[in-house]
Amino acid sequence: xxxxxxxxxxxxxxxxxxxxxxxCGKSTLFNALTGLKQKIGNYPxxxxxxxxxxxxxxxxxxxxxxxxxxxxxxxxxxxxEAVTRDVLLGRRTNDTEMPDRIVCIVDxxxxxxxxxxxxxILDLGRPVILVVxxxxxxxxxxxxxxTGQLEQELGIPVIAAEASRGKGLIELKLAMSRPDLPLPHHxxxxxxxxxxxxxxxxxxxxxxxxxxxLIARAEALLLLxxxxxxxxxxxxxxxxxxxxxxxxxxxxxxxxxTDWSGTLVGARYDAIGTLVQDCVQTSDQTVDQxxxxxxxxxxxxGFWGWAVLGGIMTALFLSIFTLxxxxxxxxxxxxxxxxxxxxxxxxxxxxxxLVTDGVIAGVGGVLIFLPQILILFFFIGMLESTGYMARAxxxxxxxxxxxxxNGKSFIPLLSSxxxxxxxxMATRTIEDPKDRLVTILVAPFMSCSARxxxxxxxxxxxxxTGEVPLATKVGLMILMYAMGTIGAFGFAWLFxxxxxxxxxxxxxxxxxxxxxPRVKDVAMQMxxxxxxxxxxxxxxxxxxxxxxxxxxxxxxxxxxINPAExxxxxxxxxxxxxxxxxxxxxxxxxxxxxGLISSFAAREVFxxxxxxxxxxxxxEEDTAPLLEALRRATWPDGRALFTPLVCFxxxxxxxxxxxxxxxxxxxxxxxxxxxWPLFQVGYQxxxxxxxxxxxxxxxxxxGF
Amino acid sequence: MSNPATSSLLPLCQLxxxxxxxxxxxxxxxxxxxxxxxxxxxxxxxxxxxxxxxxIICQVNGTRIALSHDAARQIMVRPSHPxxxx
Ligand SMILES: Nc1nc2c(ncn2[C@@H]2O[C@H](COP(=O)(O)OP(=O)(O)O)[C@@H](O)[C@H]2O)c(=O)[nH]1
Ligand SMILES: [Mg+2]
Numbered sequence: 001x002x003x004x005x006x007x008x009x010x011x012x013x014x015x016x017x018x019x020x021x022x023x024c025g026k027s028t029l030f031n032a033l034t035g036l037k038q039k040i041g042n043y044p045x046x047x048x049x050x051x052x053x054x055x056x057x058x059x060x061x062x063x064x065x066x067x068x069x070x071x072x073x074x075x076x077x078x079x080x081e082a083v084t085r086d087v088l089l090g091r092r093t094n095d096t097e098m099p100d101r102i103v104c105i106v107d108x109x110x111x112x113x114x115x116x117x118x119x120x121i122l123d124l125g126r127p128v129i130l131v132v133x134x135x136x137x138x139x140x141x142x143x144x145x146x147t148g149q150l151e152q153e154l155g156i157p158v159i160a161a162e163a164s165r166g167k168g169l170i171e172l173k174l175a176m177s178r179p180d181l182p183l184p185h186h187x188x189x190x191x192x193x194x195x196x197x198x199x200x201x202x203x204x205x206x207x208x209x210x211x212x213x214l215i216a217r218a219e220a221l222l223l224l225x226x227x228x229x230x231x232x233x234x235x236x237x238x239x240x241x242x243x244x245x246x247x248x249x250x251x252x253x254x255x256x257x258t259d260w261s262g263t264l265v266g267a268r269y270d271a272i273g274t275l276v277q278d279c280v281q282t283s284d285q286t287v288d289q290x291x292x293x294x295x296x297x298x299x300x301x302g303f304w305g306w307a308v309l310g311g312i313m314t315a316l317f318l319s320i321f322t323l324x325x326x327x328x329x330x331x332x333x334x335x336x337x338x339x340x341x342x343x344x345x346x347x348x349x350x351x352x353x354l355v356t357d358g359v360i361a362g363v364g365g366v367l368i369f370l371p372q373i374l375i376l377f378f379f380i381g382m383l384e385s386t387g388y389m390a391r392a393x394x395x396x397x398x399x400x401x402x403x404x405x406n407g408k409s410f411i412p413l414l415s416s417x418x419x420x421x422x423x424x425m426a427t428r429t430i431e432d433p434k435d436r437l438v439t440i441l442v443a444p445f446m447s448c449s450a451r452x453x454x455x456x457x458x459x460x461x462x463x464x465t466g467e468v469p470l471a472t473k474v475g476l477m478i479l480m481y482a483m484g485t486i487g488a489f490g491f492a493w494l495f496x497x498x499x500x501x502x503x504x505x506x507x508x509x510x511x512x513x514x515x516x517p518r519v520k521d522v523a524m525q526m527x528x529x530x531x532x533x534x535x536x537x538x539x540x541x542x543x544x545x546x547x548x549x550x551x552x553x554x555x556x557x558x559x560x561i562n563p564a565e566x567x568x569x570x571x572x573x574x575x576x577x578x579x580x581x582x583x584x585x586x587x588x589x590x591x592x593x594x595g596l597i598s599s600f601a602a603r604e605v606f607x608x609x610x611x612x613x614x615x616x617x618x619x620e621e622d623t624a625p626l627l628e629a630l631r632r633a634t635w636p637d638g639r640a641l642f643t644p645l646v647c648f649x650x651x652x653x654x655x656x657x658x659x660x661x662x663x664x665x666x667x668x669x670x671x672x673x674x675x676w677p678l679f680q681v682g683y684q685x686x687x688x689x690x691x692x693x694x695x696x697x698x699x700x701x702x703g704f
Numbered sequence: 705m706s707n708p709a710t711s712s713l714l715p716l717c718q719l720x721x722x723x724x725x726x727x728x729x730x731x732x733x734x735x736x737x738x739x740x741x742x743x744x745x746x747x748x749x750x751x752x753x754x755x756x757x758x759x760i761i762c763q764v765n766g767t768r769i770a771l772s773h774d775a776a777r778q779i780m781v782r783p784s785h786p787x788x789x790x
Contacts, residue, residue, distance in 0.1 A: 109766055262738070262741065262747075265742055265746060269741070297755070300759070406772070506771075506775035506778065507772040508745075509769070509770050509771075511767075
């Protein structure tokens with residue numbers, strides 16, 4: 001049983017939840033209070049980011065602080081909002097304690113809208129501290145927020161703040177340190193039309209779902225507006241009895257023509273209106289939004305908007321492919337040096353090979369993408385913190401709606417050019433579950449940076465050295481990216497018409513005002529992402545690297561003269577031969593098959609796998625020996641293996657096939673079943689196979 | 705173009721850029737109506753249409769809200785300054 005914190009004073013570390021609308025300054029405040037004492041992870045079962053930190057009270061007592069995902073309402077529309085709702089209602093006690101106290105953060109320049117969520121939270125009857133943030137913006141808009149008056153009317157501490165400059169932090173800390181936070185007086189009359197229903201549902205929640213009375217009332221009110229009943233994994237379901245009562249009332253109201261949700265939302269806004277009238281003075285000064293409007297006139301313009309977006313995307317890709325080059329070389333040199341060091345220090349044997357060829361080479365091969373991922377997140381962080389990202393989604397909506405998606409799918413798809421994993425994680429803000437699933441299903445078509453080394457190798461192998469103009473190489477590269485992108489949109493279109501049929505959602509979103517980006521926050525976000533990525537490299541990828549190493553090493557043969565022969569009769573080699581009949585129509589032999597299979601660890605492993613298979617001494621930074629070996633490679637009957645056509649077909653295969661175990665694991669976690677990741681393996685790889693078959697057979701017939 | 709006082713309702717997408725209106729009625733599905741209301745865009749809210757044809761930006765209570773054309777079609781407003789009155 002959760003008692004208010006003041007009852008069990010000192011016995012347990014108090015738990016605070018930070019709640020507010022998106023962009024109200026929650027994270028800024030959370031970071032300022034907890035500093036680096038944060039733990040970032042996921043809510044089990046859903047890929048919603050879970051941020052928990054520790055702050056210290058005036059007396060040095062530790063306090064747990066949870067930064068909940070931004071929400072406009074407790075009636076959840078996206079998995080993000082569902083987590084916020086469920087944590088507050090104590091429906092996720094398996095992974096997250098029900099917070100004892102709640103800190104509500106509101107944007108002072110837009111009090112009315114922000115107070116809607118606060119109004120719902122006050123229903124919970126738990127101690128609340130209200131932080132009126134963005135006081136500077138409120139001032140600029142000519143609004144005088146009388147926090148003293150608000151405090152009196154609500155009966156809770158109200159703190160004026162400007163989180164970006166650290167104003168109000170001390171006051172908030174003081175309030176959070178109080179052992180005796182008052183409960184809000186929140187006498188609010190539920191509209192007569194629905195009050196008896198609320199009472200009945202409340203009673204049932206108390207009796208059948210064992211909810212404490214105040215939570216039961218809040219939940220009863222919520223159930224009336226929680227229209228799609230979004231449940232996310234890890235949240236406890238409603239009892240049958242309560243669900244039946246709720247359905248009964250809804251049926252009755254539908255017959256009578258009562259708009260219960262409208263009545264309830266309206267009643268809340270009426271109460272808020274009265275409150276705001278008492279507590280906020282507006283001067284006649286008109287809101288100065290001319291700068292924001294001037295920028296918007298350009299970036300949402302029918303032509304210039306696309307030009308700006310195109311320019312930013314070009315800058316993003318140029319940075320990913322040029323700026324990252326040096327740090328990537330350093331990482332590469334570092335892993336090679338480390339492996340050499342280990343080789344020199346350890347006696348030769350299987351264990352040494354496991355460390356150098358399995359662990360160091362495998363993890364290093366993935367770590368190499370860290371610079372690119374950091375650059376991507378730098379761009380995304382900057383675009384988000386300036387407020388531009390919402391505009392990008394806004395103009396992309398026109399394009400996305402053609403294939404039945406909305407603008408919110410843009411960010412996940414963009415991120416997927418670096419890596420599908422952050423891209424798939426970014427789908428959590430998409431409200432419509434079908435749209436979210438479609439976005440997840442097509443995101444891996446966007447050419448991630450792990451495919452880049454394969455494209456580079458194949459382009460080099462495809463075009464004889466020397467006289468190739470740069471334009472041809474770049475052209476081929478762009479063609480690969482374009483194919484993936486067109487594939488993603490095409491399949492999204494197809495899925496929205498067949499498998500996941502649904503009306504295109506009606507897009508409605510807030511455009512936050514333009515702000516100067518805070519480099520510190522962006523840097524912190526980059527550090528967070530890098531941390532998550534490293535953790536992944538240290539766990540899943542480490543494990544896969546070891547397994548792959550074992551598959552290419554065992555069973556040992558006594559008479560293998562060189563590594564190539566060893567690989568040929570290893571488990572991986574056997575698997576390659578096993579799939580040869582399937583891939584031979586595409587022009588691939590079993591040696592390429594080994595590369596394809598090892599690509600399941602990470603696609604770029606293809607390069608190191610082929611080096612092993614063709615018995616090339618791996619030479620840092622220099623693919624020339626490998627290229628020679630590829631040109632020398634033949635089928636048993638003496639035909640050249642890597643003809644230009646085969647190289648091209650192989651590239652196309654990499655564009656479309658689903659070959660990434662880490663992505664599959666994330667999709668499984670995200671969709672909570674193996675059904676969708678398996679479907680992805682099937683349809684993506686099937687499509688890749690079919691397309692490659694057509695290309696190779698047509699190409700051969702035409703004499704290439 | 706009859707009497708400006710009883711000027712008829714327009715969907716938000718037809719309101720001309722720069723003019724004000726008041727939300728009178730929301731159409732569409734329950735979930736959509738509720739979301740619009742929760743965003744502070746419910747009945748009797750004053751809106752100003754800032755710009756847009758295929759996608760629309762408007763000003764509601766100090767915030768900018770962006771809507772797709774289809775969403776704006778569901779929001780019926782009464783223009784405060786009917787186009788006839790110069
Ligand atoms: N002008 C102003 N900007 C703020 C204030 N607090 C936060 N910000 C900025 O508002 C943006 C959104 O803040 P963030 O903490 O990410 O909001 P969240 O979405 O609620 O987590 C960031 O660019 C902050 O720098 C404030 O008091 N005044
Ligand atoms: Mg945040």
